[in-house]
Amino acid sequence: MNDAGEGRSGVGIYCMKLNNGAGMTEILSGSSNVTEIDAVVIGAGFGGLRMLYELRKLNVQAVALEAATDVGGTWHWNRYPGARTDSESWVYCFSFSEELQQEWNWKDRYPSQPEMKAYLSHVADRFDLRRDIRFQTRVSSARYDDATGLWSIETEAGERFVCRYFIPATGPISKPIMPTFPGLDSFAGETYLTARWPDHPVSFAGKRVAVIGTGSTGIQVVPEVAKDASQVIVFQRTANFALPGRNRALTDEERQAIKDRYPEIWAQTQRQISGFAIPETREMFGDLSEAERQERLSSAYERGGFEFLFTAFRDMLVQEEANEAAAEFLRAHIRRTVKDPETAELLCPKGYPFGARRPAVEHGYFEAFNRPNVKLVDISRDPIKKITPTGLQTDNASYEFDMLIFATGFDAGAGAMLAMDITGRKGVSLSEKWSDGPRTYLGIMVDEFPNMFMVSGPQTPFGNIPVMIENEVRWIGAAIAYCERVAAVSLEPAPEMVDGWVDEVWANLNATLLREAGSAGSWYLGLNVEGRPPAPVFFHGKASKYFSRLEEIVQAEFADFSCLTMGAAA
Secondary structure (H helix, E strand, C coil), rough: CCCCCCCCCCCEEEEEECCCCCCCCEECCCCCEEEEEEEEEEECCHHHHHHHHHHHCCCEEEEEEECCCCCHHHHCCCCCCCCCCCCCCCCCCCCHHHHHHCCCCCCCCCEEHHHHHHHHHHHHCCCCHHHHEEEECCCCEEEECCCHHHEEEEECCEEEEEEEEEEEECCCCCEEECCCCCHHHCCCCCCEEEHHHHCCCCCCCCCEEEEECCCHHHHHHHHHHHHCEEEEEEEEHHHCCCCEECEEECHHHHHHHHHCCCCHHHEEEEEECCCCCCCCCCCCCHHHCCCHHHHHHHHHHCCCCCHHHCCCCCHHHHHHHHHHHHHHHHHHHHHHCCHHHHHHHHHHHCCCCCCCCCEEEECCCHCCCCCCEEEEEEECCEEEEEEEEEEEEEEEEEEEEEEECCCCCEECCCCHCCCEEEEEEEHHHHHCCCCCCCCEECEEEECCCCEEEEEEEEECCCCCCHHHHHHHHHHHHHHHHHHCCCCCCCEECCCHHHHHHHHHEEEEEEEEHHHHHHHHHHHHHHHHCCCCCCCCCEEEECCHHHHHHHHHHHCCCCCCEEEEEEHHCC
């Protein structure tokens, strides 16, 4: 780390200089459980692993604190049956190493949880990242010290780390919403939360199983449980749009073709609106005849996955007539697939536009309701009242079960950050600052929280997460390199920069039909969390423009940033 030197003046970002760090050594307090280090990363999933690699390139001494027993993040915890990515394998991965791309062989179009876990374990081992990770270490608080300009990170076990750079890489979908039904502790059977599934096999054979929740997770779970259970009753509050995955094993020829095309693939992800390698059509709904519209919808549907969003017509998420055509196409498929008309109609999403809730990618979900052992209950009409020792009770009926599976979703975006007690300059708490919803700069930084860099934080672009992470981590690395180059170690966005970004996040949301997320109770606005004020969790503008903005800041060598000495800052 560099010694402090002279900085520049300006108004955009405030930089403060600190004394030279001591690296991974005990600080002068004499306490054996206090460690001084340049950077502390929270999490060892996609974001944490990628950040560790970047920091090592910069010769910044870092440690990652991970609550789990191994790497993987969401792909460590989400071990439920049917867990699989919604992005194709060849883009749901890292791009920083050509050697890694060439040596790893993906099995499926959409990797399963075991395949994803194996991939991330391979990355950790191949780049020797485990030596900088503390497992089974959960962070309880992070406090910024105005006097020293350092962060103090405390764990639940009582360890403390003092660092210059505090980098939460907790992920946007990592804090599960715990079920709070009355009587939950009274149930005598087995209970499972999909987001914290055990690492041992769970048998459904001959059991009566309840699945509560029909978001992306519930849609993946149901077909798998239905194969062996004697009875599966699915409790649905809001019907969800789901696109067919068309998953398949990749051939050797396909794998080699992907490896040969990786430069082109990654270039495409940087241009695409959501960070996928799916070319976007330029034709609008109004440019097409009715026959052409149906042909495009059908063709995209058959190709599977998010092709439906990007290749049918360009204005699907902004023009009401175009959106309704897509929605009705999907509803018609449900009605054709599900044999019982009443069940089919309950599964048809209504009352909100396609896309206002996150569309799921399904693998036999609707077909599962044709099995004699699968039934659907609409809890918007007949809410769950309580859990009983033998099952559950709605307002109008009682059910007996051997097993309850809760697919109750996540406190997306800000949840994992707010789970820690984070305090910035002058004692301001993050929970207070975000009391009306998250407020960030580019989804990476927060004013009054110097030198805190979030990887995949709230209000970063919505889309293919690994691609977003790679761009954000490169920017964070460039920001830290800038601090080192000018002998400054603290970055903080001005309040007006945060205000401007929040306004832009809202404007992009309101420019699309996603503004109707409120009517869908969507986690896009945090409305799946009781008492949470509505606020955008993600940036729904073009990821390509976001990437360009990050690059422009770096290319300009952080020209809008201001640097102050500790004396001047005081």
